Amino acid sequence: MTDVMKGDALKKALADWLPGWEVASSGDAIAKSFRFKDFRAAMAFMNDVADDAERLNHHPDWSNSYNTVDIQLTTHDAGGVTERDIELARIIESKASGKQ
């Protein structure tokens, strides 16, 4: 199983790779809120990411309200943030870019 990332190592990974992502208050997840043009754009984004989540067998914890999608990523099996979350977050960044 992949190692859980914590503390400064996790903060550095976010600073280096994932602008706007933060460690959730629980410390067990990384989080970012995305805002799109409208509800349809938010749904299109979620469907787009869903295909990658299935392919990776790694799924976001997320919610939608109109044009906003709040995302938390954690590796449930490991009980914290792992490289798999960083990988999915990077995909999410690329899918969101230019659409917000």
Ligand SMILES: C[C@H](O)[C@H](O)[C@H]1CNC2=NC(N)=NC(=O)C2=N1
């Ligand atoms: C059985 C199945 O492989 C696991 O439940 C997968 C599915 N998707 C998952 N997604 C996430 N985010 N964390 C997991 O630990 C996880 N585990």
